[in-house]
Amino acid sequence: MAMATAAVASVRLATTNALPRATQRSRDNEACSALNSAFFKNSIPSSSRSSRKNLKTLNDGSRKGICVRVKASTSDMVKEKALPADGQLISRHEGLDLYEDMILGRAFEDMCAQMYYRGKMFGFVHLYNGQEAVSTGFIKGLKKADYVCSTYRDHVHALSKGVPARQVMSELFGKATGCCRGQGGSMHMFSKEHNVLGGFAFIGEGIPVATGAAFTTKYRREVLKDDSADEVTIAFFGDGTCNNGQFFECLNMAALWKLPIVFVVENNLWAIGMSHYRATSVPEIWKKGPAFGMPGIHVDGMDVLKVREVAKEAIARARRGDGPTLVECETYRFRGHSLADPDELRKPAEKAHYAARDPIAALKNYLLENRLATEKELSAIEETINELIEDAVEFAEASPLPPHSQLLENVFADPKGFGIGPDGRYRCEGPGFTAGTAQV
């Protein structure tokens, strides 16, 4: 795929009257296809007919859709950008940086699969293969102080944010040197140092937490009068989550209070075995942004340069205090939902279609075609990453398992919460307490 021209075209982000890319994909589900075409051509739901009268001018002065026709929001940030004078969307250094991050994500996840099948890690492990462009494109645009909040598919978000691969691998092995001391596991990657707020097992759970982190930023600015507080929070979640109440409730609150947050939907079309089109009445998730008063953007999530352009705008918008953005990234996971998923429902044709749009291969081609890097340099990066991953595995293998005494640690921030025992002392003060029981 010619990434250069595609990249230029992509910066015109408003998908005004064009059919969103979703419908251009080959799909086997004829019914959904027909439904969508019909919707786009001429259906104006009656609710939005009457609500046309109530179209309000929203915060940033533009009239945003209750969708009358199939119009995405035309927000101010969406306009065609001119390429810089040298015709490059990205510098060599930036390009290599992105490439390295995506290779790290891919190699790490592949190693996870290996380790899982060798019995080094257990439980539910959800791999991110194929979606690297979203993580890299967004998180590489953040500062260290910015917050990232994710779901159970969180290994690569943690890695992109800067959590060392050693710590993530140790956590997966359940070792005491893991980022959560082995207490969280695959689905609960947290890092206070790198501001990764999780890692949540239930979908939708992390969105309010992300909203809260954004609220803290606003509170610090306006109540504590700390002008340096300009952290942006990014909440990552999937298409299945977009039918969950917490999603809508948080869109409402974020827009209401203009919180510095970006809601990133990683729409990989499948929630385990439930196709997005079978679960959702209006499959275009980006349309739900304008319903709450924020721009709704749809972007090709298999193309890291496009994602990066959108991310830059959305993050800048949040940082300057203009409020939240909803970004729907069309992406795909090359593996099953988790390592336990037989992945039988997805058609081979669909998988092949997306395999051809592998974000790493696409970036590689772009870098080579635009002579931003040589084959040798890219191979060297891959080598380095492979060594890093090997080192992470060795480190995790060699790390100790948590001792029994760790069981009761961290249940409470203040262990007085375990209460006063029959002898009149706080139970946590008794010798050998942590090797005992938690009964309260």
Added chain:
Amino acid sequence: MESTALLQKVTAGMAFRGTPASLLSSSSASSHVARIKLGSRSVIRVSRLSGLTVKATHLNAYGFGTMPHNSTALKTVNKAVAVKTETGSTATAQQGHELLLFEALREGLEEEMERDPTVCVIGEDVGHYGGSYKVTKGMAEKFGDLRLLDTPIAENSFTGMAIGAAMTGLRPIVEGMNMGFLLLAFNQIANNCGMLHYTSGGQFTIPIVIRGPGGVGKQLGAEHSQRLESYFQSVPGLQMVACSTPYNAKGLMKAAIRSENPVILFEHVLLYNLKERIPDEEYVLCLEEAELVRPGQDITILTYSRMRHHVLQAVKTLVSKGYDPEVIDIRSLKPFDLFAIGNSVKKTHKVLIVEECMRTGGIGASLRAAIMENFFDELDAPIGCLSSQDVPTPYAGPLEDLTVVQPPQIVFAVEQLCKH
């Protein structure tokens, strides 16, 4: 320490004899002289024993469950009562100020919000409306809309939002307009509030307070009459306290806000208008301790929240019949103060639990198990437990009265147990 002052402290800490709510105003330092004459032998014992020098152990012996150590903890004063230096005679000077329970909560809230600018309140109608039970009345004008955040009706999400804010440096207080509404926030409370400190390996703390009115009110209907303490008690990582008087409401509110743990503070709809005289000075109570309401010899009655007042009503009858029950307001629903409870059991050897929770899986059920496990040899009788009926609270008045424990039932239960 000056002897009169100690005596005032001791007697005030051991509260009044059984009185219904309206007479609680006599609780504090004023009538101590008269009370000693009527009252408990244990007070007299204190005054004789030590020559009134303060030793923590003396207080411990009476099951106060005072903090067993750490006299250097400056801020936390247990059962403190303002003792102004007396100018004239002991009798009449009323110290402290009188207020209603919801005002006491507000006072505690305001003091903490002034003390720490990261403390904020998040909930429905907490700002401009002043709270559905007026706990936050007037505070939005004082502290601003962002510190008293009026939320849309989205309990799960705004509780989650408070958790995210707590993780990133704020100290939010979530108000459930009615505790029952927090059922919608169960996902966030159980998964994130309780467990996130652990699953993050201790990296993030959640210094959040979740509070709201619960319990059976006056014909509010089934859904507004819920007791959630039994549902939340199994969630690891949460602390739960229940307030029952203006004095402990303010003290527990302040302690909960200052705690690094997530704390659920259970208030009761019918107790908001309780009036009491509380100290002018700042005081913070201990979250993990129980409160000795009335010392006694014959039986230990463990209770909390509104049932404390039903128990005290029953105690009036019991005293007139010659019984001497010891009443302990357990206050800390999770964890239980096994020290105070144990000391009492060792003294009386009989226990009656009176609670408003449902019988099945309630606080009483857990408490019975804990007492049986720890103090089996001290018991002369099976542990009695009076709980609410396992019935959705009906609207009709007489039926509603049947679902909760009433004083005559308490009297009867004590009589039965004391036959052992």
